[in-house]
Amino acid sequence: MDGTRVPTDSLAWCCPVCRGPLDLDFAPTPATLKSLTGRVNSLWRYTECLPLSAPSVSLGEGRTPLVSLTEKVSAKLDFLMPTLSFKDRGAVLLAELALRLRPRRVVADSSGNAGTAVAAYCARARLSCTVYAPEGTSAKKLEQIGAHGARLEVVPGDREAAARAAREAADEEGTFYASHVFNPYFLHGTKTYVHEVWEELGGRLPEVLVVPVGNGTLLLGAALAVAELHAAGLIDRRPALYAVQSAAVAPLAHAWQEGADDLVGVTPAAPTAAEGIAIPHPPRARQILRAVRESGGTFLTVTEDQLRHAQTDLASQGLYVESTGVACWAATREGPLATRTAVIPLCGAGLKSGLPTTPF
Template sequence: MVSPAVPAAEYLDPRTGERFPLLPPRWRSDAGAPLLVAPGRTVVSDFGASAAPEAPKSLTTAAVAERGVWRYRSAMGVGEGVAPVTLGEGGTPLVAGDWAGEGTRFKLEWFSPTGSFKDRGASVMLTALRDQGVTAVLEDSSGNGGAAVAAYAAAAGMAATIFAPASTSPAKLRQARAFGAQVELVEGPREASQEAAIAAEAAGRGFYASHNWQPFFLEGTKSLAYELWEDLGFRAPDAVVIPVGAGSLLLGCALGFRELLAAGAIPRLPRLYAAQPRNCSPLDAAVRGPEADPLERPVAPTIAEGTAIRSPIRLPELVEAIRESGGSTAAIPEDGIAAAHAELARHGLFAEPTSATALAGHAELVARGEIRPGETTVVVLTGSGLKAA
């Protein structure tokens, strides 16, 4: 079956409804807001699958014959004739974890080429930007995003400069440098790195390809939703627990599952849950209301450095995604993150502390009765423990 024709992709400001062509490339709207790629698409017809539980697992077209993120390319806003910048990202294992509760599964995103889920977004973002004529990119990152952008820029033949907090784990910085990226350390909070990268773009040093701002990054992370749908035999899980900082993986899942729902491939959205360190938990504060007043929760250092984003630029969209799905949030103290990290290791899963926040969040959600025994729940482990050894 051939997918029906869809309009050409364009940028959309979801807060104002304003649309922009893909050329010239841009990373924000005229109103200064983050963008999406519109319209949403689906690959359901490419798979020969339907909403029926007995939908075949086999694939039917050459377009989806490959493993990984680009298996779902017809759901992305990248032209069919554009050669992807790929290193084999996606197609990560989904393993049983009943020791954490009946029906629990872990998605091991550290099997991606640079060791984190950020490779999904970097592959699609750098593919789109190279097609748009960009030759040098600027990124701000606390580690994993910078490593991913550096790797895929190298694969694309593009120059990359990564602006990182001076406190970033040395292993992550070494990885970005190994790919040939220029790394510039910035003193101060995470936001200071963003300001430095934007200033560098204003000075003509390259295009600001932030994984937090760039909408094509979300086109890559939404592949996780499609992949889970396929992993589970063309079914959506009941719940997905994700560690959240800026929220690109949670938003990607929201986009992908919305598209599957609109296509009739799933009967309902899975509940999306965000796990954050209590020391930096603005989304939990925004979702849970007065009892989680962010003014009563000062930001402090956290071992889950990948989620240390005090002001997520897509906060309204994150809140909407969680509420739309019927999900919620959990804010975890530092000792809870450390305990979850050790618990994962005892079961053979060596995750970075940021990922362990998701397991701790899962335990809290079970204790609160929001995740029930026997439900199919996916806990996403976003990055390798080798990065924070």
């Protein structure tokens, strides 16, 4: 992120100078709507926009349904992915890259969904994989990671403790760090979410894209896709990005309220049902804040009560989504978007964490 260049065939996982996340020097031109007809029914149909081609580890990820929730708001059912979360979009790129680099082993850190996705695609690629997860991670998510054959390391402490353990392991020779935060290939996978929305809406995007934000990988991927579509003249305006955080862990929303370009006065995280976005110190904070600001969007926060009500409300409509994955619906159903068209992602399946047990 400081301009230092790293070879694409390197196992380096961060900038060797500032130790920050890497970005990819890649500015593709998307295909037109008409030319997508008849292509493979997965995210690999957007091959012009992907930094890797001819996949060998695909599980058919992508092309999830878009359904209406209200007259203005539609939901993209990304919990209907092979591993039941949107993280498959980026994990398939990481596994494909690792397969080509042939490391001795792959390591990842996760509060559940990213680790599951990396474990699954590494299994598909026949790559040795170790996932570091914080204590308190949903038992169902840990079970799913183990079922794919990954070595599971449960780390005492919070999400950041698991990240530190993985980064220490990532510095060992012959190790590929399949980081959904530091590795830019992951972002180029998540951006296919917006390419699909654009295609499903007949070559347009809604006024607002509402996205849950912890480490910001879906939001930054969305910003990439919007920029690509706009530069190619395939959309005439850019949608606003609305970033949603749990009120219990909202460092980016706090920085936004302060008008800051980076994190300010971060306080310890409080418990939240939205474990997947409970990230007190996101490494790409500056990029996230800049992307939201440049889009004309804003940050929203949701309470634990709002999360619980949103989860049961979606379940009553036939959509069983995990508590992190309902954050955008929690922000939208009672929020400031009543007069604007919006698309929200339902990011993870309810089977991963279950319904809340705390009474309303």
